[in-house]
Amino acid sequence: MTDTGLRGKVVLVTGANHGIGAATARAFAAEEAAVFIHYLRIPPDAASGDPSAPGEALYATQRAKSAADVVQEIRERGGRAEAWEADLADPAATPDLFDRAEAAFGPVDVLVNNAAHWEADSFLSPEVEPRNRFVELWTARSPQITAGSHDRHFAVNSRAVALLMAEYARRHVERGASWGRIINVSTDGAPGFAGEVSYGASKHALESYSRAAAAELGRYGITVNVVSPGPIQTGYITPELERQLLPDIPLGRLGQPEDVADVIVFLASEQARWLTGQVLHVGGGHRML
Numbered sequence: 001m002t003d004t005g006l007r008g009k010v011v012l013v014t015g016a017n018h019g020i021g022a023a024t025a026r027a028f029a030a031e032e033a034a035v036f037i038h039y040l041r042i043p044p045d046a047a048s049g050d051p052s053a054p055g056e057a058l059y060a061t062q063r064a065k066s067a068a069d070v071v072q073e074i075r076e077r078g079g080r081a082e083a084w085e086a087d088l089a090d091p092a093a094t095p096d097l098f099d100r101a102e103a104a105f106g107p108v109d110v111l112v113n114n115a116a117h118w119e120a121d122s123f124l125s126p127e128v129e130p131r132n133r134f135v136e137l138w139t140a141r142s143p144q145i146t147a148g149s150h151d152r153h154f155a156v157n158s159r160a161v162a163l164l165m166a167e168y169a170r171r172h173v174e175r176g177a178s179w180g181r182i183i184n185v186s187t188d189g190a191p192g193f194a195g196e197v198s199y200g201a202s203k204h205a206l207e208s209y210s211r212a213a214a215a216e217l218g219r220y221g222i223t224v225n226v227v228s229p230g231p232i233q234t235g236y237i238t239p240e241l242e243r244q245l246l247p248d249i250p251l252g253r254l255g256q257p258e259d260v261a262d263v264i265v266f267l268a269s270e271q272a273r274w275l276t277g278q279v280l281h282v283g284g285g286h287r288m289l
Contacts, residue, residue, distance in 0.1 A: 004269035006031040010105045011268070012097070014038040014088065014164070015115030018062040019234035020185060022070045023257035024112055027265045029079035036101035036108070037083040038115060039067040059236035080105065088115055088160035089152070094167050107175060110268045111168045113206075114185040117156040121149040121198050142195045150198045157202035162209050165224070169217055180222035181268040184210045185260070186279065188228045188287040207279055214277030223276035225267045229260050230283015250285030 011028045015021040017039035025035045044060035051057040067083035074081040082104040086093040101108050122142035143149075165182055172180050186203040187193065193200025207226055214224035231237060231245045232255040242254055263282050266272055281287070 002269075002271065004031050004265065004271065006033045006110075006265070006269060009033045009109040009268075010036065010101065010107060011110040011112065012036045012038065012101050012108045013112040013114060014097075015040070016070060016083075017041070017065050017067040020229065020232060020257045020260045021112075021114040022067075023261035024114060024264050025070055025081065026074060027258070027261040028110070028268070029074040029077065029081060031265060032079070033110070034080040034105040035074060035082075036104055037067045037070060037081060038088075038097055039083060039085055040087055040115065041066060041085065054233065054235060054242075055238045056236065059234065062235045088164075089117070089155040091159070091163055094160070094163045097164075098167055098171060102171075107171060107177070108168060109177075109179065110181045110183070111164060112183050112185070112264060112268075113161045113164055115156060115160070116185070116199075116203075117153050118196070118199050119149055119152065120196050121145040122195050123197060145197055153198040153202040154205065157199070158205040158209065161206050165209065165213050165217075169213075169220070169222065172217075172222060173220055178221040180217070180220070182210075182213065182217075182222060182224040183264050183267045184224070184226045185264075186226050186228045188230045188281055188283050190228065210279075211277050218276055223267070223272065225272070225276060226279040227260055227263050227267070228279050228281045228283070230255055230281065230286035232257060232260060245286075248286055249283070250288075253284065255282065255284060 011033045013021055013025045016025045016037040025037050029035050042063040044064050049055040049057035051061045071081045071083050084100050086097060120142035122144060125144045161184055184206055186207050189200045190203040190207055210224050210226045260282050263280060
């Protein structure tokens with residue numbers, strides 16, 4: 001059996017009330033790490049459809065959940081978990097989040113930046129008909145980009161990640177630690193995401209921050225890496241969209257949150273000790289680079 005070296009480590013996972021974040025919290029708990037879960041409930045809008053079937057309504061229901069179920073599941077399996085709700089668009093939430101994690105379990109060893117803001121936006125107005133298949137998948141439901149849609153994405157997906165990494169680094173250096181891991185969650189649409197232009201661009205900025213952090217923090221024993229998921233079924237992919245996506249996925253299926261969580265755990269493990277500044281695409285071959 002492989003020993004990941006994560007037993008007893010303290011892991012902070014943002015955006016972990018559902019989907020990839022929740023799967024990541026469970027995966028670290030299975031390695032006997034203590035997990036502090038950040039989350040933010042997003043009130044459901046007027047999403048239509050059956051909330052028990054994949055689609056907008058189910059995804060909205062998932063995003064509106066607290067982290068109580070994840071915490072309870074981890075504890076029932078003998079693990080240690082606590083949770084706290086905060087809006088990472090507020091810079092003041094960053095030191096508070098670390099303070100609460102440290103009060104619960106001690107200094108944070110592993111930081112997983114998974115929380116993200118998402119809303120569709122496009123350079124085209126909704127009235128303009130898309131002219132190619134890839135764009136058509138997304139822009140038909142995307143309003144035109146505004147200052148607000150831009151700023152909401154960058155506040156959480158870029159600025160909050162940078163502030164969280166800086167706070168992690170400050171505390172790590174002040175206590176004289178020599179081992180640390182940061183894993184940031186991007187998207188394989190980061191180089192350019194038609195129909196989700198601000199989401200993709202904000203994640204591209206996250207990747208740049210991650211490479212810079214890897215260069216600056218390596219001397220302190222901290223590795224910084226990025227996972228770049230492809231299409232992951234977190235509740236939003238309808239059967240129709242799945243049929244459109246599958247031809248572009250060589251492994252022939254949608255990803256599950258656990259597929260990404262396992263790679264995140266690997267990047268935090270001793271097996272990845274000589275790996276830093278990298279973007280690992282986790283998408284069954286979707287958008288291979």
